[in-house]
Amino acid sequence: MENASALIEVKNLKVNFFLDEGTVEAVRGINLNIYRNQTLGIVGESGCGKSVLAQAILRIIPYPGKIVEGEILYYRSDDDFVDLVKLNNRGKEIRNIRGSEISIIFQEPMTALSPLYTIGNQIMEAIILHQKVNKKEARELAIDILSKVGIPRPDLCIDQYPFVLSGGLCQRAVIAMALSCSPNLLIADEPTTALDVTIQAQILKLFQDLQKEFNMSVIFITHDLAVISEMTNEVVVMYLGLIVEQAPAIEIFSSPLHPYTQGLLRSVPKLGIESSERLQSIKGTVPDPFEKIKGCPFFPRCPLGDSGICKDNNPVLNTVSPDHKVACFFWDKKKINYAK
Amino acid sequence: MQNDRTLLQVKNLKKYFPIKKGVFRKVHGYVKAVDDVSFSIKKGETLSLVGESGCGKTTIGRLILRAIKATSGEIIFHLSDKEVKINKLHESELKAFRKYMQLIFQDPYSSLNPRMTVLEIIGEPLLVNRVASGKVLEDRVVELMELVGLNSKYLRRYPHAFSGGQRQRIGVARALALNPELVIADEPVSALDVSIQAQILNLLKDIQQKQNLTYFFISHDLSVVEYISDTVAVMYVGQIVEIAKTKNIFNHLKHPYTEALLSAVPRIDPGEKRERYFLSGEVADPANPPDGCYFHPRCRYAESICKTKPVPLTEVVTGHFVRCHLAEELDLKGI
Numbered sequence: 105m106e107n108a109s110a111l112i113e114v115k116n117l118k119v120n121f122f123l124d125e126g127t128v129e130a131v132r133g134i135n136l137n138i139y140r141n142q143t144l145g146i147v148g149e150s151g152c153g154k155s156v157l158a159q160a161i162l163r164i165i166p167y168p169g170k171i172v173e174g175e176i177l178y179y180r181s182d183d184d185f186v187d188l189v190k191l192n193n194r195g196k197e198i199r200n201i202r203g204s205e206i207s208i209i210f211q212e213p214m215t216a217l218s219p220l221y222t223i224g225n226q227i228m229e230a231i232i233l234h235q236k237v238n239k240k241e242a243r244e245l246a247i248d249i250l251s252k253v254g255i256p257r258p259d260l261c262i263d264q265y266p267f268v269l270s271g272g273l274c275q276r277a278v279i280a281m282a283l284s285c286s287p288n289l290l291i292a293d294e295p296t297t298a299l300d301v302t303i304q305a306q307i308l309k310l311f312q313d314l315q316k317e318f319n320m321s322v323i324f325i326t327h328d329l330a331v332i333s334e335m336t337n338e339v340v341v342m343y344l345g346l347i348v349e350q351a352p353a354i355e356i357f358s359s360p361l362h363p364y365t366q367g368l369l370r371s372v373p374k375l376g377i378e379s380s381e382r383l384q385s386i387k388g389t390v391p392d393p394f395e396k397i398k399g400c401p402f403f404p405r406c407p408l409g410d411s412g413i414c415k416d417n418n419p420v421l422n423t424v425s426p427d428h429k430v431a432c433f434f435w436d437k438k439k440i441n442y443a444k
Numbered sequence: 445m446q447n448d449r450t451l452l453q454v455k456n457l458k459k460y461f462p463i464k465k466g467v468f469r470k471v472h473g474y475v476k477a478v479d480d481v482s483f484s485i486k487k488g489e490t491l492s493l494v495g496e497s498g499c500g501k502t503t504i505g506r507l508i509l510r511a512i513k514a515t516s517g518e519i520i521f522h523l524s525d526k527e528v529k530i531n532k533l534h535e536s537e538l539k540a541f542r543k544y545m546q547l548i549f550q551d552p553y554s555s556l557n558p559r560m561t562v563l564e565i566i567g568e569p570l571l572v573n574r575v576a577s578g579k580v581l582e583d584r585v586v587e588l589m590e591l592v593g594l595n596s597k598y599l600r601r602y603p604h605a606f607s608g609g610q611r612q613r614i615g616v617a618r619a620l621a622l623n624p625e626l627v628i629a630d631e632p633v634s635a636l637d638v639s640i641q642a643q644i645l646n647l648l649k650d651i652q653q654k655q656n657l658t659y660f661f662i663s664h665d666l667s668v669v670e671y672i673s674d675t676v677a678v679m680y681v682g683q684i685v686e687i688a689k690t691k692n693i694f695n696h697l698k699h700p701y702t703e704a705l706l707s708a709v710p711r712i713d714p715g716e717k718r719e720r721y722f723l724s725g726e727v728a729d730p731a732n733p734p735d736g737c738y739f740h741p742r743c744r745y746a747e748s749i750c751k752t753k754p755v756p757l758t759e760v761v762t763g764h765f766v767r768c769h770l771a772e773e774l775d776l777k778g779i
Contacts, residue, residue, distance in 0.1 A: 385646060
């Protein structure tokens with residue numbers, strides 16, 4: 105991945121939500137590169153800022169959220185780039201990027217589709233907006249993309265309303281819509297969480313095939329560690345708006361360094377492990393979002409935290425080996441060999 | 445803990461929902477949500493029901509609680525001194541009987557009334573059944589909160605002040621308030637974060653050991669099911685296709701559908717590429733199931749007999765029931 109060129113560079117991104125009750129710091133300074141043709145996985149529990157990060161890239165952060173600092177550089181080619189943060193979020197330029205160069209897939213296929221329009225209408229809308237085609241050509245393109253995502257009999261399906269289709273088919277239609285303009289970057293925000301395991305397996309396989317075909321980068325956001333391990337080359341673990349660990353998938357799962365990553369991996373029940381073993385959960389819960397955190401965000405729940413240093417100082421993301429970064433003061437002292 | 449008393453017995457349970465059409469609401473057919481399901485749960489054990497959405501798992505849970513009435517079949521509840529046929533109970537007897545069965549819901553955000561304090565929520569079953577009131581009730585609620593790992597000083601707080609995991613603990617405490625014999629847990633952890641999921645699963649296991657509780661556990665997550673249950677029943681389109689001890693379901697499975705489900709579960713094993721088997725197509729329509737074995741259109745082993753002849757649930761090995769014509773011939777891969 106070292107010599108691949110970056111598609112998106114996120115630099116010191118901070119997003120705050122200004123609510124009546126106080127300010128929520130959803131993303132608290134993130135640096136991240138997304139390379140071409142790479143699949144980047146983002147894991148974390150709810151409230152860690154993973155979806156807000158995705159929304160920031162597309163500039164669709166809902167009110168009262170605001171990007172307060174940082175840059176998101178989007179490279180069309182090596183020397184042609186725009187800073188997405190500087191664009192007017194209702195302007196022409198970002199609207200040309202949204203849905204055509206960068207597109208997103210949401211968690212709930214049923215709520216992502218409008219119940220009032222047919223599948224075809226909704227896909228054609230995206231195509232007509234971004235490509236110079238007439239209605240008839242758009243329809244052909246829509247049928248073509250529907251067949252690519254594995255919908256049986258796309259010429260019939262295109263005139264169906266979403267409620268007629270099952271969850272798996274709807275999700276395929278949403279994927280078709282996202283891919284209709286051959287995006288450079290696809291953001292998938294929990295794309296399979298609402299689906300059954302068998303359908304999930306089908307959709308994940310589809311993602312892998314389509315990525316090869318479309319030559320795109322994918323950001324895969326999920327809380328499911330197993331899905332991440334099957335889908336991605338590079339994994340970012342987020343906690344309370346910060347990246348706590350970043351490494352290639354193989355390394356994150358075989359030798360996690362951050363105590364939070366280790367805790368997450370231990371708390372998932374795994375198939376084939378004797379059930380007499382107790383699950384080791386992470387103590388406590390994610391703190392209140394309004395709380396101002398001074399030290400290491402994970403300190404209150406950390407099994408090995410030191411009240412001296414961890415309580416008051418926030419560890420920076422250290423590069424500990426060429427492609428492994430971790431934000432912990434004690435990462436080398438508490439290296440627990442994580443093997444089954 | 446294994447005292448071999450059967451607590452709940454379900455025999456040939458059926459629930460058909462009529463499909464009505466037209467001005468006169470004429471019945472045009474039936475959705476066979478639960479179609480000839482039999483199983484039993486022993487006291488102190490956990491039976492899990494797995495399957496894809498729409499296979500009838502939740503309907504069975506509701507039938508046992510008698511939130512809805514079965515079309516036919518028997519649900520027998522064995523109390524220490526008497527047997528109760530839940531399906532035959534009169535409305536007036538039902539209310540008194542319901543205290544033996546409690547339900548834990550999936551979504552801790554929508555299952556707690558936002559206008560009631562924790563004391564009122566957990567205390568409500570006690571009050572409704574006239575078990576306790578006043579100071580006695582408060583003491584019992586405090587005891588329950590401590591049992592599920594909640595700080596009892598939050599007695600008078602409202603649900604919004606709690607996190608998802610804590611809310612689910614409130615739900616568990618409410619279910620345990622009346623010392624039920626059977627707890628029906630309908631996807632109790634699927635709405636929770638992974639780290640919290642582990643806490644709630646451990647809690648459920650601990651309480652089971654402490655109070656010799658019996659769980660009827662409904663889930664679609666096979667790794668959770670393997671962790672919590674003694675017996676697993678796999679459902680497909682309203683029918684149980686395989687039922688056996690947990691270990692056998694995961695290691696010596698006999699039904700192709702179970703194999704497909706297991707193969708579909710994503711795993712954390714980086715680098716190691718395993719051969720996966722993808723189920724094609726969608727779940728059959730329970731209003732209009734295919735002939736023969738319901739699973740045959742998606743089954744990779746299907747032969748001509750599967751397309752025409754319906755399959756009975758047969759005991760292949762002691763205690764291991766399978767609904768497949770080829771059960772004895774197939775050599776299926778477990779985990």
